[in-house]
Amino acid sequence: MKGDKTQIIEKITIIGGTHGNEYIGPYFLAKAGLAGIYQGNAIEVSTLLANPEAFLRARRFIDQDLNRSFSPPILTGTQDPYECRRAREIARHFSQNETGQHFIVDLHSTTANMGITLIVRDNEPLNLHTAAYVQKNIPEARILLSDIDHSQHHSLNNISPFGIVIEVGPTPNAVLRHDLFETTEKVVDLVVKFLTLSKTREEPRLPDEVAVFRFREKVPYPRNEQGELTAMIHKDLQDRDYRLLKTGQPIFMTLQGDEIRYSGEPGYPVFINEAAYYLEDTAFIITDKVTASLN
Amino acid sequence: MKGDKTQIIEKITIIGGTHGNEYIGPYFLAKAGLAGIYQGNAIEVSTLLANPEAFLRARRFIDQDLNRSFSPPILTGTQDPYECRRAREIARHFSQNETGQHFIVDLHSTTANMGITLIVRDNEPLNLHTAAYVQKNIPEARILLSDIDHSQHHSLNNISPFGIVIEVGPTPNAVLRHDLFETTEKVVDLVVKFLTLSKTREEPRLPDEVAVFRFREKVPYPRNEQGELTAMIHKDLQDRDYRLLKTGQPIFMTLQGDEIRYSGEPGYPVFINEAAYYLEDTAFIITDKVTASLN
Numbered sequence: 318m319k320g321d322k323t324q325i326i327e328k329i330t331i332i333g334g335t336h337g338n339e340y341i342g343p344y345f346l347a348k349a350g351l352a353g354i355y356q357g358n359a360i361e362v363s364t365l366l367a368n369p370e371a372f373l374r375a376r377r378f379i380d381q382d383l384n385r386s387f388s389p390p391i392l393t394g395t396q397d398p399y400e401c402r403r404a405r406e407i408a409r410h411f412s413q414n415e416t417g418q419h420f421i422v423d424l425h426s427t428t429a430n431m432g433i434t435l436i437v438r439d440n441e442p443l444n445l446h447t448a449a450y451v452q453k454n455i456p457e458a459r460i461l462l463s464d465i466d467h468s469q470h471h472s473l474n475n476i477s478p479f480g481i482v483i484e485v486g487p488t489p490n491a492v493l494r495h496d497l498f499e500t501t502e503k504v505v506d507l508v509v510k511f512l513t514l515s516k517t518r519e520e521p522r523l524p525d526e527v528a529v530f531r532f533r534e535k536v537p538y539p540r541n542e543q544g545e546l547t548a549m550i551h552k553d554l555q556d557r558d559y560r561l562l563k564t565g566q567p568i569f570m571t572l573q574g575d576e577i578r579y580s581g582e583p584g585y586p587v588f589i590n591e592a593a594y595y596l597e598d599t600a601f602i603i604t605d606k607v608t609a610s611l612n
Numbered sequence: 613m614k615g616d617k618t619q620i621i622e623k624i625t626i627i628g629g630t631h632g633n634e635y636i637g638p639y640f641l642a643k644a645g646l647a648g649i650y651q652g653n654a655i656e657v658s659t660l661l662a663n664p665e666a667f668l669r670a671r672r673f674i675d676q677d678l679n680r681s682f683s684p685p686i687l688t689g690t691q692d693p694y695e696c697r698r699a700r701e702i703a704r705h706f707s708q709n710e711t712g713q714h715f716i717v718d719l720h721s722t723t724a725n726m727g728i729t730l731i732v733r734d735n736e737p738l739n740l741h742t743a744a745y746v747q748k749n750i751p752e753a754r755i756l757l758s759d760i761d762h763s764q765h766h767s768l769n770n771i772s773p774f775g776i777v778i779e780v781g782p783t784p785n786a787v788l789r790h791d792l793f794e795t796t797e798k799v800v801d802l803v804v805k806f807l808t809l810s811k812t813r814e815e816p817r818l819p820d821e822v823a824v825f826r827f828r829e830k831v832p833y834p835r836n837e838q839g840e841l842t843a844m845i846h847k848d849l850q851d852r853d854y855r856l857l858k859t860g861q862p863i864f865m866t867l868q869g870d871e872i873r874y875s876g877e878p879g880y881p882v883f884i885n886e887a888a889y890y891l892e893d894t895a896f897i898i899t900d901k902v903t904a905s906l907n
Contacts, residue, residue, distance in 0.1 A: 344841070344844065344867065347840075347867055348867040351867055351868060352868075352869075375887075375890070375891075376671075428784035428787050487784070488784070489723035489782070489783070489784035489785060489887050490784060490785060490786070490887065491785070491887040491888075491890065492723050492885055492886075492887045492890075493841075493844040493845070493885075494844075494845075494847075494850060494885070495844050495845060495846055495847035495850060495865055496847045496850065498844065499847070545642075546639070546788075549639065549788040549789075549790050549793065550788070550789075550790060551790055552789075552790035552791045552794070555789060555790060555791065570790050572639065572642055572643040572646055573646060573647075574647075590787055590788075590789070591787075592670075592784050592785065592786040592787045593786075595670070595786065595787075596670075
């Protein structure tokens with residue numbers, strides 16, 4: 318039976334600015350505040366600007382990536398970097414306000430050509446059900462399923478077992494695109510509607526199964542001994558997120574003028590040439606397209 | 613007679629990384645170094661990484677915009693911010709190596725949908741001639757003519773009266789796009805070829821006149837009393853750089869949900885939603901399309 322856990326969602330928190338240079342989230346919160354949206358909703362909806370300092374400076378983070386800072390050592394420690402302190406503040410905020418289960422909607426954007434991507438963890442069926450409902454209404458939305466990888470990242474979403482990450486792109490960082498802003502509003506509306514219907518009436522009818530993309534592995538950039546980049550994403554791969562990458566297709570062009578071809582098993586690349594992932598040495602991530610049951 | 617001043621160009625310097633998060637320039641220099649390109653060229657071609665610290669940190673600048681730091685007070689002063697020191701170093705480098713006139717090719721990228729843009733100052737005919745030669749070979753390239761505005765900016769290009777700024781877009785910052793990298797290589801090749809031909813043989817034949825876009829004015833973002841943004845570039849204006857903007861067309865969408873319409877004289881907008889210009893409070897720049905004579 319579907320949705321048997323949905324009764325326990327008592328609160329939805331929409332989070333923006335986990336990365337300070339991804340502008341859609343913070344301005345979504347500003348607009349939501351002005352408009353008083355979701356007031357009187359059957360499930361309480363609140364908002365949180367996760368990294369205000371980074372947002373003010375139009376940077377992804379101040380000292381370290383907040384979305385990698387929700388690890389037990391940081392949450393129980395006394396480390397001084399800004400994002401460590403902020404992670405503890407946010408964790409305290411959620412534990413103090415716990416009046417039932419929280420569902421977290423974390424708003425992101427990407428420089429990669431990923432359209433509307435819904436990232437969910439597979440620990441709770443409700444997460445995938447929520448994404449499936451969005452996809453039912455916006456068929457071009459894609460679902461990225463993360464399992465252990467995502468928790469290794471110690472992302473903000475780990476604050477609660479219930480949640481969804483909305484990634485829209487492509488957009489440069491530190492730019493507010495009206496079209497993607499509207500897209501995000503539409504997706505958030507569907508998430509809130511689904512959770513509210515599931516709690517107050519009955520979980521809306523969903524398909525029996527959905528196609529999802531499951532993280533397989535990161536592909537690093539070619540670098541020299543000094544750690545400097547020696548190649549760039551090949552123009553034949555650029556912007557081809559979610560399109561099958563076959564063994565032997567060019568993936569990099571070196572500064573020497575040589576093509577580097579893909580030697581792995583065929584798969585579906587995502588986060589191709591994402592700006593922030595240069596830091597993490599990820600040129601793109603290969604996923605497998607699989608079918609996930611909703612029953 | 614055309615090109616009577618071209619004889620004095622003795623050196624070309626290709627500059628990358630004036631803004632550290634515009635990656636095409638620094639990697640162009642890296643590739644040029646590996647390949648030893650332009651060695652033995654009849655005009656000496658050298659390269660300069662303008663803001664190495666900002667490039668290492670994937671930021672536009674460390675303390676202040678280097679491309680606004682070439683002002684007399686900074687160049688003759690002792691101010692400590694990194695870019696002030698760097699501006700003085702670069703100015704010294706050029707004055708010490710002066711063996712004739714320098715032509716400066718400054719490599720940039722933009723988050724705006726500006727394709728290939730050649731920015732030239734109108735003080736020396738050679739600058740516009742060079743741009744016209746590029747456009748003759750790449751018809752989709754556009755020429756932006758700057759006059760007093762550009763020197764008010766105290767840009768790096770002010771180091772010499774001779775030069776061209778190559779802007780390619782759209783691209784996110786801190787991302788290296790292969791296609792725009794190749795475009796930049798092609799444009800630089802044409803610039804070097806033109807200057808070399810002009811010096812060693814005869815300036816190639818150019819049209820009598822070219823269409824250019826001349827800076828008219830900056831259009832600021834709507835903001836509240838706290839200085840916070842209250843609107844975003846309207847989706848009907850986004851990506852429409854160089855397309856005629858008429859009086860009455862929507863240019864902003866406020867967070868309250870209201871459209872703001874353009875009240876100025878018709879013109880051609882450029883740098884629409886450029887990430888770096890949020891800092892300078894420029895939503896876009898209006899230009900006039902005019903005809904410039906090359907005679």
